[in-house]
Amino acid sequence: MxxxxxxxxxxxxxxxxxxxxxxxxxxxxxxxxxxxxxxxxxxxxxxxxxxxxxxxxxxxxxxxxxxxxxxxxxxxxxxxxxxxxxxxxxxxxxxxxxxxxxxxxxxxxxxxxxxxxxxxxxxxxxxxxxxxxxxxxxxxxxxxxxxxxxxxxxxxxxxxxxxxxxxxxxxxxxxxxxxxxxGGADVVVSASLPTSALRDDEQVWQLALTGLKGGHSGIDIHKGLGNANRLLVRVLRALEPYGARLIDYHGGTLRNALPREAFATLALDADEGEAAQARIAELQDELVAELAGIDDRLVLELEARDDAPGEALTRTASHMLVAALHVAPCGVERMSVEVPGVVETSNNLGVVALEQGRFTLCALVRSLRDSATADIADRFRALFGLIGAETRVENAYPxxxxxxxxxxxxxxxxxxxxxxxxxxxxxxxxxxxxxxxxxxxxxxxxxxxxxxxxxxxxxxxxxxxxxxxxxxxxxxxxxxxxxxxxxxx
Structure with missing residues (x-):
């Protein structure tokens, strides 16, 4: 071949x-x-x-x-x-x-x-x-x-x-x-979050964000490319007024690649589906406009599902997880003073997953300063500690x-x-x-x-x-x- x-x-x-x-x-x-x-x-x-x-x-x-x-x-x-x-x-x-x-x-x-x-x-x-x-x-x-x-x-x-x-x-x-x-380090977050059965007045939907370019999480981190995890979490925040509860989530496949796609299964109040789809159309236009000329092939879709998984995160757990992901460090943190034009510190929300209440995240922090790498890892620990998650640092290298x-x-x-x-x-x-x-x-x-x-x-x-x-x-x-x-x- x-x-x-x-x-x-x-x-x-x-x-x-x-x-x-x-x-x-x-x-x-x-x-x-x-x-x-x-x-x-x-x-x-x-x-x-x-x-x-x-x-x-x-x-x-x-x-x-x-x-x-x-x-x-x-x-x-x-x-x-x-x-x-x-x-x-x-x-x-x-x-x-x-x-x-x-x-x-x-x-x-x-x-x-x-x-x-x-x-x-x-x-x-x-x-x-x-x-x-x-x-x-x-x-x-x-x-x-x-x-x-x-x-x-x-x-x-x-x-x-x-x-x-x-x-x-x-x-x-x-x-x-x-x-x-x-240098850098992997920051790995994990938690078991509470779930509850779907109610009769809830409907299951599939949310997908696709079409991004992706790229290298270090070399390309400063180029304004979309991060599918960052963007889909933003969409999930916007769907909370419609009763959104997360059932599962899968975004990104490698911690050192900018995630190109992310998918979530969620429950919405049964009478809010039409309004949620209209909001999705608005968000599609907003995100495409923001990424215009850089990463403008984004596709955002919300489709009803006939199958009904048994449980979703509780309303409180879903809200707290989405909120934590929404404010988690992502992208360029600081540019270098000593080496002009070079990123000093950054973080990539590379892989995020939720299945049957088990949440995992793997981010890759990079920095010219080991102290900055340690600080971002500690910020993850402090932030996700609020939802009872465990954070550990792996594969650190100078x-x-x-x-x-x-x-x-x-x-x-x-x-x-x-x-x-x-x-x-x-x-x-x-x-x-x-x-x-x-x-x-x-x-x-x-x-x-x-x-x-x-x-x-x-x-x-x-x-x-x-x-x-x-x-x-x-x-x-x-x-x-x-x-x-x-x-x-």
Whole structure:
């Protein structure tokens, strides 16, 4: 499948990316891909090993005469975000990604593409394969479960890696190089809420909010895109005068993706259905107008259901839950003063669910300041404590402190200017690159991050610009050769 990828340039990179597209690899299901890479390494005589977390390392000895050059670690993650349009059945644990080319960009049909971070992995494999490349000692580090929890990096073995320079290949903007990133943590809220039987004078309705673009909960958090959970909760507040009681709720599927869809089943007073539908039509117009030019394909629907689930939240419990969700932190909290134009702190209401009175929420807080991450987590604890919920913090990871004086950065900038005729923008990203975690385990590592141009990451709109992949490969090869030649002399 995806044979057309073999016609693209650079062929050595796209051939490996085709393997990744044809191999299912959502978070937690990286074993098959890791085994394929290990067999490939065996065929080429490249030593490889794994740590206890399942992270994979493949090594290649230095080219003759470059043995004294500093060791370079090429780093990316094996897993991808699993998101598909609601009307497109796709099993990410068994089905390959179906790709197509349009207007100079590679897309996937109704699913995430996996260019994040598949192209970084493919480029690292291409470096290991390229026997024309002159290089120092190489290690390719492929981590697991980056998209779901940063688990691979958090559990990475210490005293395992040997290189002193790390090239993270998980950035998504051509013409830019990243030297710092936000840290973050998952905030998980859960509660058992009281329910009561439906009354004879209540009718069951299905409420759906669909059509949003979605996107990356860090990189795209400041763009004004709609958050389906935030918006549907707003709608539920507006329906309270019609006797609304929540029966169930399902919004979002990943804490690190802006939720594109949300659905609720609710009970309304039987004689209020017509008025509620009229209010829904008004809200549809209001929300579309507010999101015009940014995320204006929102669809809001309220339809009567014939089946009658036995119970709904009590009126008080429903009101308190909706109120708490309505005021919960969501979106950009603060912009950075030290790094102008960069989000300092944000939160994504990523996954919200209610079923048979059991409420769960998973939000992802990101910040350049660990103290701000802790504060937002505590605000969740204080707010949802009012409805008797338990709040816990999971998968916390540190940020990556920028070092603008890095010699590795200076070398990359000179090469970028020489090869492409422009100085790259030096950036700090409001997303959770693994560099912060890796730097904590290996403090002596000098690191930068760069990659091809990817848009719509973490959504079915994900795509990569073909020309940028050639540029990315050109820079990566040149940097590895430059590091080997200049420091081996």
């Amino acid at each position: 995806n044979e057309h990828l073999d016609t693209l340039s650079p062929a050595i990179v796209w051939r490996h990316f085709r393997t990744l597209c044809n191999t299912p690899r959502p978070s937690g299901h990286e074993e098959r891909l890791a085994s394929i890479i290990e067999r490939w390494a065996d065929e080429r005589g490249l030593p490889h090993d794994r740590d206890a977390a399942g992270n994979l390392r493949v090594r290649k000895p230095a080219s003759s005469g470059c043995e004294s050059a500093p060791g370079v670690i090429l780093q990316g993650h094996l897993d991808m975000v699993a998101q598909a349009n609601a009307d497109h059945p796709h099993d990410f644990t068994t089905d390959p990604i179906d790709t197509y080319i349009a207007d100079g960009w590679l897309h996937a049909s109704d699913t995430t593409l996996g260019a994040d971070n598949g192209l970084g992995v493919a480029a690292a494999l291409a470096v290991l394969e390229d026997d024309t490349l002159r290089h120092g000692p190489l290690e390719a580090l492929f981590t697991v479960e980056e998209e779901s929890s940063m688990g691979g990096a958090l559990q990475l073995a210490e005293h395992w890696l040997e290189g002193s320079l790390l090239l993270n290949l998980d950035s998504e903007d051509r013409g830019e190089v990243y030297i710092g990133c936000a 940020g990556w402190t920028p070092n603008p004086e890095s010699p590795l950065l200076a070398r990359f900038r000179r090469l970028h200017q020489h090869l492409l005729g422009s100085d790259p923008e030096v950036k700090v990203i409001h997303a959770g690159l693994e560099c912060g975690i890796l730097g904590g385990k290996y403090p002596a590592l000098e690191m930068i991050s760069f990659g091809p141009q990817i848009r719509g990451a973490h959504s079915p709109d994900e795509r990569v610009e073909l020309d940028s992949v050639e540029e990315f490969w050109k820079l990566l090869r040149a940097l590895i050769e430059d590091l080997a030649e200049r420091q081996a002399a």
